[in-house]
Amino acid sequence: MAQIxxxxxxxxxxxxxxxENLSQVDVFVELLDARIPFSSDNPLLTEILGTKPxxxxxTRADLADPQRTVYWLEWFKKNNQAAVVAVSQKxxxxxxxxVTQCRALFPDSKTPITVMVVGIPNVGKSTFINILAQRAIAKTGNEPAITKMQQRIQLDHSVALxxxxxxxxxxxxxxxxxxxxxATGAIRETAMSHADVALFLVRFLLADYPQLLTSRYEFGSGEAEPERLLEHIGRLRGCLKAxxxxxxxxxSRLLLNDFRSGSIGRITLEMPEMILVEQQEVEKLREEKAAKKAARKQGWKDRSRND
Ligand SMILES: Nc1nc2c(ncn2[C@@H]2O[C@H](COP(=O)(O)OP(=O)(O)OP(=O)(O)O)[C@@H](O)[C@H]2O)c(=O)[nH]1
Ligand SMILES: [Mg+2]
Incomplete structure (x- = not known):
């Protein structure tokens, strides 16, 4: 499978x-997408934040599968992750x-505390800030990379965001x-093939949410195969070329938009058990890559010895 x-x-x-600003930040609020709690958990950010509170x-709990969200919340709790809660913009x-909880971590502070909101693109950071500020102070939009630079918002005399x-x-x-x-919209559209992402999504939905697909796109058993189903949706919705x-x-874009807007239903794309299997595969690939590299290196050494 090609990587995006x-x-x-x-x-x-x-x-x-x-x-660089780590020392000026008191608490981080790290946003994850409830539809992809694992894939939206950026290891680079986890590493940067270190042991900071x-x-x-x-976010987007309104679009995620409610049962799976409960499952993930329990899983995070069991695995001793920092407090995780699920919310939607409502x-x-x-x-x-x-924010009250963030502030309570510093009961003796005489100066305002700084709360930095971080997360993957398009996860809802600016929306979250606007909700707290009760005004549209940060620019938001339904695509990644809307916010281009840090913005400080003084919430009140005790908290800055x-x-x-x-x-x-x-x-x-x-x-x-x-x-x-x-699929969830965290990657710029120009960096991917819509068809590849749509086929990935259809394959997953056929396995995990067939009933939602059936009621949205009325199809029979003859179409229950990713390529054919996409073709069927294209005909059904009039996505035709000359x-x-x-x-x-x-x-493909129509299907992705339907998914992102919640029109297909409330869907969560990953579960902890499935991630465990994937991680084992990633580890295997990593080992194979390392072995190949070592063999190449040995080959060079042997060749230069024989020269
Ligand atoms: N359905 C739903 N949509 C949300 C929620 N939170 C944010 N959104 C939408 O998600 C889109 C992205 O929101 P932003 O707040 O701009 O996301 P961001 O993380 O600041 O994005 P970048 O600055 O581009 O990294 C907007 O269209 C929001 O309306 C939520 O809880 N539910
Ligand atoms: Mg933003």
Missing amino acids: QWFPGHMHKTAKEIR SIRVM DREKIGVL LDTPGVLWPNVENASSGFRLA GGKVDTDRV
Whole structure:
């Protein structure tokens, strides 16, 4: 499976700035996407934040499968992760409480505390800040890389918020994670093939949410195969090219938009057990790569000895 990679210059800059400003930040609020709790958990950010106090919040709970969200919350708890809660942009009160909790970590502080909001692109950082500020102070938008630089927002006399641009990581080793990040909208559209991402999504939905697919796109058993189903949706929705052939790019974009807006239903793309299997595969690939590299190196040594 081809890997999707997207790590533009401003992300390098953001990661560097977060590192440099670490001493000025009191608490981090790290946002995860409830539809991809693992793939939205950026190891680069985890490494940068180190042992600084942080609260982790799953956003877009309104789009995620509620049962799976409960499962993930339990899993995070069992695995001793920093406090994780699930919210949607409608949960204004719940989001407000989070800031009170941040502030409570520093009961003796005479100066305002600084809370930096971090996370992958498009996860809802600026929306989260606007909810707290009760006004549209940070620019938001339904695509990644809307926020391009840090922005400080003084919430009241006791808390200042820092909005940051989204950060991915330079090398998403788990190819499936790359596809899930693309499906949820964390990766710039130009960095991926819509058809590849749509086929990945259809394959997953056929396995995990067949009933949602059936009720949205009315199809029979003859179409229950990813390529044929995409073709069927294309015909159903009139995504056709001149000559009547299905426009694969158009139908792929339609499917991705349906998924992102929640029109197919509430869907969570990953579960802890599935990630465990994937991680083992990633580890295997990593070992194979290392063995190949070592063999190449040995080959060079042997050749130079014989020269
Ligand atoms: N359904 C739903 N949509 C949300 C939620 N939170 C944010 N959004 C939407 O997600 C999109 C991205 O939100 P932003 O706040 O711009 O995301 P961001 O993390 O600041 O994005 P970048 O600055 O580009 O990294 C917007 O269209 C929001 O309306 C949520 O809880 N539920
Ligand atoms: Mg933003």
